[in-house]
Amino acid sequence: MWQLTKNIIQQLGRKRPRLFPQLISPARETRANGDQRGALHCSPLDSPAPLSPLQAAEISYFKSKIQTETLIPSHDNIQQIGAALSTKIKKQFNRALSIRLVDAGSCNGCELEIQAINNPYYNIEQFGIHFVASPRHADMLLVTAPVSKNMRDALLKTYEAMPFPKLVIAIGNCAQCGGVFKDSYAILNTVNEVIPINYIIKGCPPTPIDIMSGILIALG
Numbered sequence: 001m002w003q004l005t006k007n008i009i010q011q012l013g014r015k016r017p018r019l020f021p022q023l024i025s026p027a028r029e030t031r032a033n034g035d036q037r038g039a040l041h042c043s044p045l046d047s048p049a050p051l052s053p054l055q056a057a058e059i060s061y062f063k064s065k066i067q068t069e070t071l072i073p074s075h076d077n078i079q080q081i082g083a084a085l086s087t088k089i090k091k092q093f094n095r096a097l098s099i100r101l102v103d104a105g106s107c108n109g110c111e112l113e114i115q116a117i118n119n120p121y122y123n124i125e126q127f128g129i130h131f132v133a134s135p136r137h138a139d140m141l142l143v144t145a146p147v148s149k150n151m152r153d154a155l156l157k158t159y160e161a162m163p164f165p166k167l168v169i170a171i172g173n174c175a176q177c178g179g180v181f182k183d184s185y186a187i188l189n190t191v192n193e194v195i196p197i198n199y200i201i202k203g204c205p206p207t208p209i210d211i212m213s214g215i216l217i218a219l220g
């Protein structure tokens with residue numbers, strides 16, 4: 001078995017392109033030559049070899065600040081809404097607002113928009129809002145979808161596990177009235193049928209700005 005492994009390592013050592021030979025430690029070199037001593041260890045680099053022009057070009061590519069798209073100036077209101085959110089959150093929750101999201105059977109359109117507020121563009125964490133995995137850590141619950149019958153108990157248990165004040169926001173038209181799934185045999189038609197809701201953000205799906213504004217309004 002060891003002989004087979006050794007042969008494979010030797011073959012890889014011969015065939016693999018050596019883009020950054022100076023990053024391969026002496027222990028790795030030893031292993032490639034079949035010597036078992038030091039095969040499982042890494043050692044610090046002694047004196048890195050000078051870079052070839054190709055290697056230098058590769059490194060400068062990763063260091064360059066390439067912009068894939070320009071930011072839209074009209075989205076300055078992200079900062080305005082965010083600043084208002086920050087002020088309210090500091091006042092009402094001391095430091096941060098923790099949100100638990102429950103997808104109660106949506107088409108995932110609403111989830112994509114909710115995920116977008118966490119991306120580097122909207123970056124909602126900078127305003128003191130973060131999503132948590134446990135309802136026990138959540139101040140606010142976001143619920144999407146018309147609530148499928150199979151998700152009813154899970155939604156109820158999540159709500160019961162939350163500490164007060166148990167703020168609940170229903171996201172999307174489906175959560176409000178069933179939307180495109182209205183009167184399906186598999187759903188309950190609204191979040192309100194399972195748990196009390198404080199606020200509804202309409203849309204199919206609502207945009208990230210709608211969601212941020214809705215959270216702001218729901219905070220009072």
Ligand code: SF4
Nearest residue numbers: 106107109172174204
């Ligand atoms: S409101 Fe629209 S995007 Fe959201 S879950 Fe319903 S169908 Fe999907």
